[in-house]
Amino acid sequence: MHDLKEIRINPDLYKEKLAKRNKELITSIDELLVLDEKKRNFQSRADELRKRKNEIAGLIPRSKDDPSKIEELKKESIEVGKQLSNIEAEEGNLTEETNTKLMWLPNAPADDVPLGKDETENQEILKWGNPKTEKWIKPHDEIGVKLNIFDFERGVKIAQSRFTVLTGVGAKLERAIMNFMLDHASERGYRETFPPILINKTSMIGTGQLPKFDGDFYKCEGEDLYLAPTAEVPITNLHRDEVLNLEQLPIKYCAYTPCFRREAGSAGKDTRGIIRQHQFNKVELVKITTSENSALEHEALTNDAEEILKKLELPYRKILLCSGDMGFSAMKCYDLEVWFPSQNTYREISSCSNFGSFQARRMNIKYKVNPKDKAIFAHTVNGSGLAIGRTLAAILENYQTEKGTILVPAVLQPYLGGLKEIN
């Protein structure tokens, strides 16, 4: 969420920045400002009437000796009250509309984000490792079934399509990856956290999932609870409505959670394998920091995520997303993409974003530089470190041998009782 006052003072700056995402947003800002002006107008009028009502309420007890005066005042107050309720109704509508409009505006791209309309204009920052291209490498789902570590049919039986059962070494490998990633994050100073996975609407609004993306998430019937689409939501909301001290920052958290997404717009995409599931596991890295440090903390967090791929010796590339391809709340975003030999391509396995004050403003997370200073909005940063299921799939392909076994990456062997090969 942006600061409406700032938009009001400098509309052209916001138009220029948001147009980098989408030119239609210029109109949105104009509409927003018209609404805002109307709203303020009604607010002033309502305030005046409220003021008069308050005056009368104070005058009445002071006119105890003059019953006719009291009657007169009561009459006026009722009259003012009628006007007020009309104006208040309109004020309420306009406030609601203005807020909604503001909530639907995406974050402005940072200055160093490349201009572009979609994923074709993203910028490759670096490639790491040597991608395998051997023709005998089987897709992860095929080899997974062959090795009896995926059970797709029964996943569908007990749930739905896009749900998979991991069995035997598959389940153990998933758990090993999870532990490895959490240990890696802990080593780098992220406090391990295990949050609720059902979270309320306020939290979903806080990090920017709602109101715009309603329908992408699972909601509990009759309850104000959603299944977390990412640990970003519960973890970042931990400090909602808090004022932090400068010495506390940066706050660094890591968390493993299952993640749930309806994948409503993805019919037909990635229907094979475990790349796109309604439920998947992920370790998330989250930082709450200052406006001065968020850019550096973002780079550092991305490096922390990259380091996991390096330790696992999985070839990857790092992409800087262009203005048109970034997520709603992000001001700058790197995607890490891991190599999938069977698809002869890189697939997203982590997305590391700096949100600036966009989320913090929604969540009301502030900090004070000095105790007597006015509290200012914090900056938030997060990224996957990493998506576990996709990591497992990538291992199944990149560590596949010609005879159809999987070598266990060295860093994972201690987590699997020294197991070196899956066959």
Added chain:
RNA sequence: GGAGAGAUGGCCGAGUGGUCGAAGGCGGCAUCCUGCUAAGAUGUUGUAGGGUCAAAAGCUCUACCGAGGGUUCGAAUCCCUCUCUCUCCGCCA
């Protein structure tokens, strides 16, 4: 799930219809004072939005006593609904 109690400012806590944004205490901040172990005195101390202003400060208005609605000229105070916390019972990992 049943019965009861409660929710007030950074914290504790008073306040059951009128000048209460809210006593008092603690804490914080500022100034002053003092050699007896860091005490005392005085003052100050919430958030958000609007207006004024080039801007800030200042001034001013409005809202906020868990949330939302209602009664009333007037609500922290009365009524309704909801949420949360605590105690007891039941149930349960």
